[in-house]
Amino acid sequence: MFDWWCIMTGVLSGMRVVEGSAFVAAPTCGMTLAQLGADVIRFDMIGGGIDYKRWPVTAQGNSIYWAGLNKGKRSIAVDFRKPEGQEILSNLITQPGEDRGILLTNFPMKGWLSYDTLKEKRADLIALNILGNPDGSVAVDYTVNAAVGFPYVTGPDAETHPVNHVFPGWDVSTGYAAATGLLGAERHRRLTGEGQYVSLSLADMAFATVGNLGYIGEVQINGTSRPHIDNDVYGSYGRDFPTKDGRQVMIIAVSVPQWKKLVEATGTETEMTALEREHGYDFRQDKDRYEARDAISAHLAAWCAARTLDEIRTVFDAHNVCWGPYQTFTQMVEEDPRATTANPLFAEIDQPGVGTYLAPGSPHKFGAFEREHARAPVLGEHTDEILSGELGLSEGEIGKLHDAGVVAGLDD
Secondary structure, three states: OOOOOOOOOOOOOOOOEEEEEEOOOOHHHHHHHOOOOOOOEEEEEOOOOOOOOOEEOOOOEEEHHHHHHHOEEEEEOOOOOOOOHHHHHHHHHHHOOOOOOEEOOOOOOHHHHHHHHHOOOOOOOOOEEEEEEOOOOOOHHHHHHHOOOOOHOOOOOOOOOOOOOOOOOOHHHHHHHHHHHHHHHHHHHHHHOEEEEEEHHHHHHHHHHHHHHHHHHHHHHHOOOOOOOOOOOOOOOEEEOOOOOEEEEEEOOOOOOOOHHHHHHHHOOOHHHHHHHHHHOOOOHHHHHOOOOHHHHHHHHHHHHHHOOOHHHHHHHHHHEEEOOOOOOOHHHHHHHOOOOOOOEEEEEOOOOEEEEEEEEEOOOOOOOOOOOOOOOOOOOOOHHHHHHOOOOHHHHHEEEEEEEEEEEOOO
């Protein structure tokens, strides 16, 4: 069990990123970089920002969510409404050094935090600003998702009642894209000596993805819009099926080898061949499996309904079928070996104020580094360490800042 905090080693060891953030996208970016070895310093208002108590929380009201998105970072608590607090953070953001001078934020970059103001202290500053809409107007994952079509193909009655996805996919994908953007800007600075301001919006991330996956071209070129097909896989074969013991499985066959393994595992060669001959299908073709999905599924539904989840698992795993069980969050934690310490992704950590639980490290597995795990900081845990070690302030100067309510640590 890991009950310590540390700066992790990894491919980004030595890089310093200063993060001012809230919610999902920006904290995800910072955590991604921290888990790859960067020293990420998150600054928050004294007492915490707007996401510090965000649900889910413990019975004591401590945020499991906040702890989950800030693993491996250092924390400094500063009242940046005050000029002294702004000066501290400006100096930290623009600290000299080849691996310094990198800012990540989804706060409005205005006033003391504007790029032009900060650039006066360090001309090669890199700043990445995560926005809602590209013009800077407010948008969050749920409003962006509502605009890009997916709610109208999600859920049982999607055509009349759009259903938003509960997974904040645009937040998460924007967070990972932001990490890529920062690393690209940092490489450019290494090669040219030039810093830059980079903006990335949730909306642009969503609209780019919709375009890249062909949804826009489908409308403009074919004059059609993606239909609502429940849990079927568009353009190939995939569907969900109930089991004998009341569970549910998802079965996929999006390639010829996957299709052959599925047919062999279920012993439905005769039935599938008969469908091909009767209707002129060739189930080696994606389009034919898609068009015949209801007829195919009738045979597979009968096969699944006659077997329990464990029986299906035994047969499918023996034949290397592409499939997966539907699991609640509780079932995932209690039943899936991938959500245990048997998977090196996870370690048990002791998170102050939260407790001991499974926490993931980086999903990247690098050949040159062991995967490491670290807990999230306690708010203000590293305030004095950062003021002295990074900004060179004396003990007396730090004490005066505490007394004036400009900064706070664990004992304030």
